[in-house]
Amino acid sequence: MKLKLPLPFWTIFAPVLAWLFYFLLSNNAEGIYIALLAFALIATVMAAVYHAEVVAHRIGEPYGTLLLAVAVTVIEVSLIVSLMLAGGPDAAALARDTVFAAIMIILTGIIGLCLLLGGVRYKEQVFGRHGVSAALVTLTAISVLTLVLPNYTTSIPGPVYNQSQLIFVAIVSLVLYGTFVMVQAVRHRDYFLPPDADGNKEVHAPRPTIKTTGFSFILLLVCLGAVVLLAKTLSPAIEKGVVDLGAPKSLVGIIVALVILLPEGLAALRAARKNRLQTSLNLALGSALASIGLTIPAVAIVSIFTGLTITLGIDTKATMLLILSLFTNMLSFGTGRTNILQGVVLLVIFAVYLFTTIVP
Numbered sequence: 001m002k003l004k005l006p007l008p009f010w011t012i013f014a015p016v017l018a019w020l021f022y023f024l025l026s027n028n029a030e031g032i033y034i035a036l037l038a039f040a041l042i043a044t045v046m047a048a049v050y051h052a053e054v055v056a057h058r059i060g061e062p063y064g065t066l067l068l069a070v071a072v073t074v075i076e077v078s079l080i081v082s083l084m085l086a087g088g089p090d091a092a093a094l095a096r097d098t099v100f101a102a103i104m105i106i107l108t109g110i111i112g113l114c115l116l117l118g119g120v121r122y123k124e125q126v127f128g129r130h131g132v133s134a135a136l137v138t139l140t141a142i143s144v145l146t147l148v149l150p151n152y153t154t155s156i157p158g159p160v161y162n163q164s165q166l167i168f169v170a171i172v173s174l175v176l177y178g179t180f181v182m183v184q185a186v187r188h189r190d191y192f193l194p195p196d197a198d199g200n201k202e203v204h205a206p207r208p209t210i211k212t213t214g215f216s217f218i219l220l221l222v223c224l225g226a227v228v229l230l231a232k233t234l235s236p237a238i239e240k241g242v243v244d245l246g247a248p249k250s251l252v253g254i255i256v257a258l259v260i261l262l263p264e265g266l267a268a269l270r271a272a273r274k275n276r277l278q279t280s281l282n283l284a285l286g287s288a289l290a291s292i293g294l295t296i297p298a299v300a301i302v303s304i305f306t307g308l309t310i311t312l313g314i315d316t317k318a319t320m321l322l323i324l325s326l327f328t329n330m331l332s333f334g335t336g337r338t339n340i341l342q343g344v345v346l347l348v349i350f351a352v353y354l355f356t357t358i359v360p
Contacts, residue, residue: 048227095310119343
């Protein structure tokens, strides 16, 4: 008798394999074992994307994208905090590098790919301007307050905040992110709902059952836990590889951010391919806001209780790229329609960011 599963077999097997590899191979992460752990990590990320989309489709927009954003941020916070505690003073800039990398990857890489893919396939795509505008305004404020302002405060030499400043900025970040979530999920939920784009055949697709959704939610948590542990296990090999290449240490933050953002990046690209640009933007911008709005307060708490100094301020080059990325996104989403041009421009900025990180 053939067993009928509520979900594809590979989405169930991948996290099981990841946990098995972690317990069997994590103490001997060298050579071929690193490749196996990396394979398990990628497979688990793909499974996490699938389960997150099942849950998101059941609970509807914008709660589905909000759930995935918070889940991915839990991965980011767990990974950064664990690496900070393990690295001590040498990891003072890890949170800054990872958060800045996440913002740049989302604003220029993920959104750029979504606009390029949608422009190639549909020529033009539409979205709700009010929701995107709200996300970009909030992201601009949090980004400048946490990553730029520390360079110009005078209580102690930058690019760090003193303890009282760090506590204040952490509270401000939580207030801004919490207000955005309230606007997104309660007061102005309609701003973030996707319009019924022409040719979108999946807008009215039947929702998964409660049983399937519950199973996917449990497996999503299992996948996220495995991603955190596997990424932590692979991080020493990543750091060693960066050092061997002679690349700047900030490249570690980019690699960590890429791993963390892979689930949401793939989900956003899949939504853009199905002509659901609003969903893609909800995922991308919501993830950027959660990344900085929740990670900075968590890192601040770790800093206060451990006495570690946290470097938050980015340098002049990074500041210019951040401002350029935010400004370009605001112009790109000012009309309510996008095409291939905006995607190419954002991807060029992303390429410049990567190149100037490796060749500063």
